[in-house]
Amino acid sequence: MKQNKSIVLIGMPGAGKSTLGVLLAKELALDFVDTDVMIQLREGKTLQDIMDETDYLNLRRIEGDVLSNAELPNHVIATGGSAVYSEEGMANLQRFGPVVFLDCSADELRRRIHNYESRGIAMAPGQSFEELFAERQALYRKYADITVSCDGSDLQQVVDRVLQELQEQD
Numbered sequence: 001m002k003q004n005k006s007i008v009l010i011g012m013p014g015a016g017k018s019t020l021g022v023l024l025a026k027e028l029a030l031d032f033v034d035t036d037v038m039i040q041l042r043e044g045k046t047l048q049d050i051m052d053e054t055d056y057l058n059l060r061r062i063e064g065d066v067l068s069n070a071e072l073p074n075h076v077i078a079t080g081g082s083a084v085y086s087e088e089g090m091a092n093l094q095r096f097g098p099v100v101f102l103d104c105s106a107d108e109l110r111r112r113i114h115n116y117e118s119r120g121i122a123m124a125p126g127q128s129f130e131e132l133f134a135e136r137q138a139l140y141r142k143y144a145d146i147t148v149s150c151d152g153s154d155l156q157q158v159v160d161r162v163l164q165e166l167q168e169q170d
């Protein structure tokens with residue numbers, strides 16, 4: 001594992017990007033950033049406020065802008081689940097290190113998250129969770145350098161698996 005390299009976590013809401021990212025950063029002596037927090041700081045409001053005041057496409061636009069202009073060497077970068085809608089944003093993040101897709105089944109995500117409809121997910125009104133899941137799988141796979149399955153594994157097991165995959169890449 002090169003010390004000057006960042007790691008970019010992608011995946012569905014509930015996949016564990018934010019929770020796992022901090023643990024990974026500690027294991028690897030890297031800094032940690034959650035791009036959702038970057039968006040909120042820049043806008044001075046919560047993601048939910050942005051969605052309520054405008055719409056999900058505006059949130060995706062702002063997210064794309066933040067990701068495209070981010071300078072994040074030596075970080076574990078937890079993205080929001082909708083980061084993959086920004087081609088330019090993902091291309092920028094890819095400069096800093098490998099993209100790790102935390103791959104959870106729809107059933108597992110449903111078990112973890114009970115408020116999908118009110119969680120501020122950047123999705124079209126009326127779109128079902130299953131439709132969103134299918135639409136996004138293709139995008140996560142497109143950007144993934146490493147895919148780690150998360151079903152039935154606790155946080156530490158997933159962290160260990162990510163670390164192992166990163167070592168094998170080096």
Ligand SMILES: Nc1ncnc2c1ncn2[C@@H]1O[C@H](COP(=O)(O)OP(=O)(O)O)[C@@H](O)[C@H]1O
Binds near residue numbers: 015020153154
């Ligand atoms: N491997 C896991 N096993 C069990 N619970 C998990 C796992 N990964 C994440 N969680 C839980 O799922 C919830 C969502 O995690 P979070 O890190 O916020 O996901 P994301 O940032 O990908 O939306 C949290 O309550 C977290 O503790």
Ligand SMILES: O=C(O)C1=C[C@@H](OP(=O)(O)O)[C@@H](O)[C@H](O)C1
Binds near residue numbers: 011018080119123
């Ligand atoms: O997938 C999404 O549309 C979103 C996921 C959220 O982040 P997490 O994936 O960390 O929950 C956050 O960026 C925003 O509420 C939109």
Ligand SMILES: [Mg+2]
Binds near residue numbers: 019034036079
């Ligand atoms: Mg998160």
